[in-house]
Amino acid sequence: MDAATNPYTPGAGTQPRALSGRERELDGFRVLRARLTHGLPERGIVLCGLRGMGKTVLLREMARDARDEGWRVSFVEMRRGTDLRDALTAAVLEQLAGLSIRERALGAFSRTMGLVRALRATIAPEIQIDVDATDLLTVGRSLEADLGELLARLGALARDQGIGVAFVIDELQELDAEGLAALCAAMHRVGQEELPIALAAAGLPSLPGLLAEAKSYAERLFAYPQVGLLPDDAARRAIVEPPRKVLGDDAPAIDDDAVERMIAFAGGYPMLLQAIGKHAWNRATGNAIGLADVVAGEQDAFDDLSRELFLARWQRATPRERDYLLAVAGAGGSCSSAEAARTANFGPTTAASVQRNTLIAKGLLWAPERGRVAFTMPLFERFVLARHEHEPAH
Numbered sequence: 493m494d495a496a497t498n499p500y501t502p503g504a505g506t507q508p509r510a511l512s513g514r515e516r517e518l519d520g521f522r523v524l525r526a527r528l529t530h531g532l533p534e535r536g537i538v539l540c541g542l543r544g545m546g547k548t549v550l551l552r553e554m555a556r557d558a559r560d561e562g563w564r565v566s567f568v569e570m571r572r573g574t575d576l577r578d579a580l581t582a583a584v585l586e587q588l589a590g591l592s593i594r595e596r597a598l599g600a601f602s603r604t605m606g607l608v609r610a611l612r613a614t615i616a617p618e619i620q621i622d623v624d625a626t627d628l629l630t631v632g633r634s635l636e637a638d639l640g641e642l643l644a645r646l647g648a649l650a651r652d653q654g655i656g657v658a659f660v661i662d663e664l665q666e667l668d669a670e671g672l673a674a675l676c677a678a679m680h681r682v683g684q685e686e687l688p689i690a691l692a693a694a695g696l697p698s699l700p701g702l703l704a705e706a707k708s709y710a711e712r713l714f715a716y717p718q719v720g721l722l723p724d725d726a727a728r729r730a731i732v733e734p735p736r737k738v739l740g741d742d743a744p745a746i747d748d749d750a751v752e753r754m755i756a757f758a759g760g761y762p763m764l765l766q767a768i769g770k771h772a773w774n775r776a777t778g779n780a781i782g783l784a785d786v787v788a789g790e791q792d793a794f795d796d797l798s799r800e801l802f803l804a805r806w807q808r809a810t811p812r813e814r815d816y817l818l819a820v821a822g823a824g825g826s827c828s829s830a831e832a833a834r835t836a837n838f839g840p841t842t843a844a845s846v847q848r849n850t851l852i853a854k855g856l857l858w859a860p861e862r863g864r865v866a867f868t869m870p871l872f873e874r875f876v877l878a879r880h881e882h883e884p885a886h
């Protein structure tokens with residue numbers, strides 16, 4: 493088939509032509525917005541899932557739905573290496589500036605700008621700010637207090653104008669403990685004041701634990717839907733619908749056995765579904781995608797996954813960390829920390845806990861429960877074992 497019209501979308505954060513199987517989560521966010529609009533309480537949403545499961549594309553769809561409903565939306569990605577707290581406060585400030593200008597409520601805005609100064613965030617230069625100096629005295633207490641104050645003022649402005657504001661935050665696990673605590677406290681406050689501020693965030697499965705450590709009430713503050721493998725019917729739609737969406741009636745047919753083979757090969761893993769769709773399409777030469785095209789594309793699909801997800805992270809691991817990863821891979825991608833330490837020949841478990849912790853910090857491992865570790869990427873064990881076969885570490 494023509495690669496130019498290939499409708500499949502493997503790649504981090506690449507929006508699929510058919511986002512399938514996530515209706516419940518989208519609905520959950522719709523209900524949250526509706527309840528806040530009515531002044532009713534509802535928990536924010538924190539999507540949790542392994543890499544490549546579709547958290548980012550789901551968040552983007554949620555953001556789009558909210559915008560379509562007239563909500564003001566800030567999409568923030570917590571990218572490592574940037575000042576994450578600034579990113580958060582800048583998003584709040586941007587919304588404040590927007591609402592204030594809309595209403596010309598410069599009185600309220602200038603008071604808020606005192607907080608802005610304290611947070612040292614950047615703001616669009618074209619906005620004229622008349623800072624009330626007395627206000628500066630009351631700010632700069634702590635990130636937690638300031639962010640709460642900012643969000644509360646934003647929420648009050650939004651309520652007065654009859655609109656809602658949504659913060660959509662990706663990779664939230666990257667924010668430090670103080671930042672997470674501030675976010676929890678601020679969301680708690682706007683919840684108590686019944687203000688129309690909605691939160692939808694996403695992160696690795698470690699995120700609920702990090703939030704609970706930051707604030708014990710985080711468990712009650714947010715709902716934590718799991719973004720996991722797609723069930724077969726959703727996986728089928730992810731394969732069958734994109735050609736029709738892109739080419740309409742000119743879309744080529746996909747043989748039933750080819751569709752079933754793709755579903756079985758990907759095992760419901762969205763990233764792999766897109767990759768196998770792409771390669772089967774590119775392999776097909778007739779006027780339909782057949783079983784042989786799928787089989788021929790399987791290795792390429794896995795190689796795509798390796799390049800997209802695995803390789804850079806593997807290369808960032810030290811030789812000792814790779815030993816640890818190999819031990820976890822040998823156990824099938826998840827095992828007890830003690831077993832990993834033993835297999836990797838680390839001696840006392842305490843020595844291994846250094847590698848364990850750095851691998852968790854690098855986002856390759858997470859702890860599903862106390863004393864256990866698991867990969868954050870499905871199929872990573874297959875990559876690690878193949879890698880080891882080709883280039884044994886020692």
Ligand SMILES: Nc1ncnc2c1ncn2[C@@H]1O[C@H](COP(=O)(O)OP(=O)(O)OP(=O)(O)O)[C@@H](O)[C@H]1O
Pocket residue numbers: 501502503504505506507508510511512513514541542543544545546547548549550730762763764765766
């Ligand atoms: N519901 C879905 N239906 C079809 N394809 C999907 C779906 N969700 C995700 N995908 C595809 O899966 C891939 C991964 O999606 P995405 O980048 O959103 O995952 P992620 O969970 O954010 O991963 P990471 O943790 O690495 O950021 C993309 O190629 C995307 O097009």
Ligand SMILES: [Mg+2]
Pocket residue numbers: 504505547548549662
């Ligand atoms: Mg993502």
